[in-house]
Amino acid sequence: LNIGVLISGGGTNLQAIIDATLSGEIKGNVKVVISNKEDAYGLKRARKSNINAIYETNESNIINILKENKIDLIVLAGYLKIINSNFVNEFKNKIINIHPSLIPSFCGQGYYGEKVHQAVIDYGSKITGATVHFVDEGADTGPIIMQDVVRVRENDTAKSLAKRVLKIEHEILIRSVSLYCEKKLNVQDRRVFINE
Ligand code: GRF
Secondary structure, eight states: EEEEEEEEOOOHHHHHHHHHHHHHSSSSSEEEEEEESTTTHHHHHHHHHEEEEEEOHHHHHHHHHHHTTSSSSSSSSOOOSSSOHHHHHEEEEEOEEESOOOTTTSTTTTTTTTTHHHHHHTTOEEEEEEEEEEEESSSOOOOOEEEEEEEOOOOOOHHHHHHHHHHHHHHHHHOOOOOOHHTEEEETTEEEEEOO
């Protein structure tokens, strides 16, 4: 399967996907990486792996690039923009997102990056985690594919918590993309079933 990855920043989730395609864990190839930030380190990561890396902010141009590359699966990996409904409808249930909390907690408008972990700590939650989900018109509201948990420690800061959650993100994102490429994900309305 041809995978397109959208990023805005460091691209550690992108790197995890690239590595998993090289190891064969993901039966697909990352064909194009698109960033809405010109200085995103993730673009350098893509180029280092000889992957077409493009800086683009116009959503209709992004859709055209994805179509030209015959992309079968789009992964939003630290992509800090809400994509609009015609983008979602062009690629129904072919877009997955990774969010650094247990949706439906600490998600939606304004909850991204370290803000998520700071909110978890400020609230006093004892567990947090990460969620992989299909993207629908809302912000972090699509059908959930996979989640895993991280316990919050009393001495945690947003940074220390982010580090442990990021590790889980990479794990569940790779497993979700791998299952998708093996056509083992089955969406029925809001629910996602894994047929192993
Ligand atoms: C991180 O906050 C991560 O939790 C979220 O996007 C941000 C950047 O991730 N998915 P990455 O290192 O650019 O993949």
